[in-house]
Amino acid sequence: MSSDYSARHLSVLEGLEAVRKRPGMYIGSTDSRGLMHCLWEIIDNSVDEALAGHGTEIEVILHRDNSVEVRDHARGIPVDVEPKTGLTGVEVVFTKLHAGGKFGSGSYAASGGLHGVGASVVNALSERLDVEVDREGKTWAMSFHRGEPGRFDDGKGDPSPAAAFHPFEEASSLTVTGKVAKAVTGTRIRYWADTQIFTRGAAFQFEELLGRARQTAFLVPGLGLTIIDERGDEREEHRFKFDGGISEFVEHLASDAPITDVWRLTGDGRFKETVPVLTEGGAMVPTEVERECHVDIALRWGTGYDTIARSFVNIIATPKGGTHVAGFEQGLLKFIRAQVEQNARRLKVGTDKLDKDDVLAGLTVVLTVRLAEPQFEGQTKEVLGTPAVRAIVSSVVAKALGERFSSTKRDDKAQTSLVLDKVVAEMKARISARTHKETQRRKNALESSSLPAKLADCRSTDVAHSELFIVEGDSALGTAKLARDSEHQALLPIRGKILNVQKASIADMLGNAECAAIIQTIGAGSGRSFEISQARYGKVIIMSDADVDGAHIRTLLLTLFFRYMRPMIEEGRVFAAVPPLHRFVVQNPGSKPNETIYTYSEAEFIAVTKDLERRGKKFGTPQRYKGLGEMDADQLAETTMDPAHRTLRRVGVSDAEQAGRVFELLMGNEVAPRKEFIIDSASGLSRDRIDA
Incomplete structure (x- = not known):
């Protein structure tokens, strides 16, 4: 690099050149987030008009050719000539930085646009931008190519940024393309984002657009926002309008x-x-x-x-x-x-x-x-x-x-x-x-234990390889103690169905012996104070009976984890054990040892039965397990606890907000929505799934 540095090394970027050179300074980034920022710069201009009392409808269309169009029925961008620049209001708005009607001129009492760069920045970062304005009984139009005003030769085809572009050579001007009634006003803007600026893969995020449109409709009572997506196989349309506001x-x-x-x-x-x-x-x-x-x-x-x-x-x-x-x-x-x-x-x-x-x-x-x-x-x-x-x-x-x-x-x-x-x-x-934070950690020789007396802990201090089984009842605990690997597997029994924490207060939850024992055993706190780094076990496995009551207990436990220890679910550290429903003992001839087969569903039970009968195999009456306590230790270890043979279902949550609504629906205080859900879902329930 040369050490010479003088005025000739300085660059002066004129007009919209600075925007194209440093787009991140104006829109944050050049990926999908920046693309969405540009779209909202245009939409917010229409919303500001609605805030000022002009226009109650805004329409946003995502076209199949990756262009986007925003329509409103507000006052329309001024089409007369601005005296200082000698340009029409439309050209000033779309080509001059820091120009607009929001600098204290009295046109807007309160607006989202402040800097006068929104529309011009979008224009600078667009391969093509078309604007149409209805004012004074006419429809006025102008087009831009990367910020430069001119005309596109579209012929009889649809508008396209690939069409030949002719910039204005002497003076730019608006084109009158039609007539409208005197009372009709509004603006329509359609633009194609410049692929030279935005990264490959950048696209308009429809769900994000819907969320922001819904949010805006809440904030401006009476404003109707219609979002249309024509990019897919089927046209999708959503309209938002709320009179109740925030x-x-x-x-x-x-x-x-x-x-x-x-x-x-x-x-x-x-x-x-x-x-x-x-x-x-x-x-x-x-x-x-x-x-x-x-x-x-x-x-x-x-x-x-x-x-x-x-x-x-x-x-x-x-x-x-x-x-x-x-x-x-x-x-x-x-x-x-x-x-x-x-x-x-x-x-x-x-x-x-x-x-x-x-x-x-x-x-x-x-x-x-x-x-x-x-x-x-x-x-x-x-x-x-x-x-x-x-x-x-x-x-x-x-x-x-x-x-x-x-x-x-x-x-x-x-x-x-x-x-x-x-x-x-x-x-x-x-x-x-905070007080019990330290005492909730794993005990060692120098610390006294504050862990529940009924916890059968494991010997290992290696969190990554340790497992806590929450088992249903003392009968299952006795069998599970013999079946477990005491080096890595800990057991905590609970008495039947715990408190439904979706309905209960925090104080009731903390006062419940079973909930308190679970939180104390895991040792990472609860609610806002939960710190997953302090969790004493790498996996928490809910091991309940394979019946309706067992499923209810599992649901109650998952409600506790979702509401008060959610990071455990989000990191995939909560599992449900899958115990078998049936056991076949297939009798083999001679000295060959008998074969044991476990099935985990009614469908599998029927399929195995038919297969054994087809092959002419002899087997006694299949054993049906009504609960974990009916298994002996070897059977429980082989089917449910031994990592080499067991099946676990990982509990995950992809959308916490949606999951929260489902928990509130199924476990909350409101009975009527739950009743409606059960009635509506009854038609989808097969009689074969009812154990009766």
Whole structure:
């Protein structure tokens, strides 16, 4: 490399060249995430129009040729000439960085677009972009090739980026392609992402698009969003429209049973900030302006311990939080702490202090703030930086919750009392987990054991190769002790059916002897304090009888693991043993030893019976096992416990949110949905599967 470095080595990128040279600076990445970011830049422009009161319908079409089209019925992009540049409004919006109607001109009180680069960036990163605007009784059109305005020769065929392109040589202009009624306005944008920019395999993610569209429909009540996918064999269409706003959003997000109704906390605040303002002469002058911040929060507490939080600024998601989220958490924690202190005697809290996680456990919240020209960190707008918003949100939360907690209505009093009980129970569980963390680990010669007395532990301290069998009843325990490999296999008996933790509170769960014994034996804590690195066994194997009761016990145990020790399932460390249902002893002639065959289902039993009869084999009456206790140690070891011969079913979860809904449906407090599920599923049940 040359040590010479002078002004001639400097590069000056003009217009959209900078975007094509450094796309990651504007859209984050050039894979599918960047592709989706571009699409939402266009959609958000239409949503901003809806927020300003113009247009109630937006349509997004994913075409078969990998292009995407966004249509709205808002005011339409201005088509008149912008005096400073001499270009039409359409060309200014799509070719000039930091140009648009969101820089304090009064066109938008609060919008998602702030930097004036969204549409122009998408244009720069598109091989072709077509825009049509309905305004003033006409349809105006313009096309762009990698950001340059011109015309494509499509002929009679469909529009394509491969068509010959002719850039404007002297002056660019809009083309009038049709007439519309005077009252008809709107914008249609269709673009083809540039394959020179985006990585191979980058594609529009339909499920992500549906999720974001649903989310936007929740945030803008009354706005209809239609998503159409024409890429597959069959056309797929989804429409979202919600009039209940973020209250419906919270109900959609929450998966656990409710402790409270959905509460709405709303309020406003004012603050001053100094910003540069563009004067008529074209100069930027620092000016102190007064801003208004509107806060709207919907929240509810549930029986679970997971926190589901979504935050937005002018309908733009802020997944990494910011000052509005900090203000919410600050105001919520301060207020709940004060309430707990006021009710310390009833709640029996002593001198312990609530932590933020204690208050947020089981909380589902959607937090939205609206203000003009918010400060974001970067074009991707993932973090809100406006400092004054923190104090405003905190004040609104404290005031609104104060009204709720001081209400004399019976429902409000009951629900606020349940919230305080829950957060205190979470605090006690956290403190208890921390206190017993060390004593829950595997004992050694220098430590006393706090493990359950009924645990038959293994000798090995090698976690990766150790197994914990949770067995049903003492009768099975006696046989399993003789059948196990005591070096690596530990046994913990439980008495029948444990507590259904989907319906019970945390306090009831911790107070249940069987649940407490399981958590204590595994030794990694529970709920939010669960640390899988502290788990004392590499595998946990549920070994229950092969009958209806055994299946119910297995379901109850899986509910406990899913709700309070979910990482064990997510890492594939929970298994279900598969004990046999039948045993055949095939009598061989002469001195040849008899053959033992095990079957694990009715279908296999019938097939083996027919096969033995066809081959003329003699066998006694097949033994049917009604439970693990009917096997002797050798049989249990051979069929269910010996790693060389046994069959295990690994329990996994591909979609935790969907699994949570299923657990709530089948194991939760609401009887009516479960009854409907059973009635609807009855037609699919074969009579042959009923053991009667």
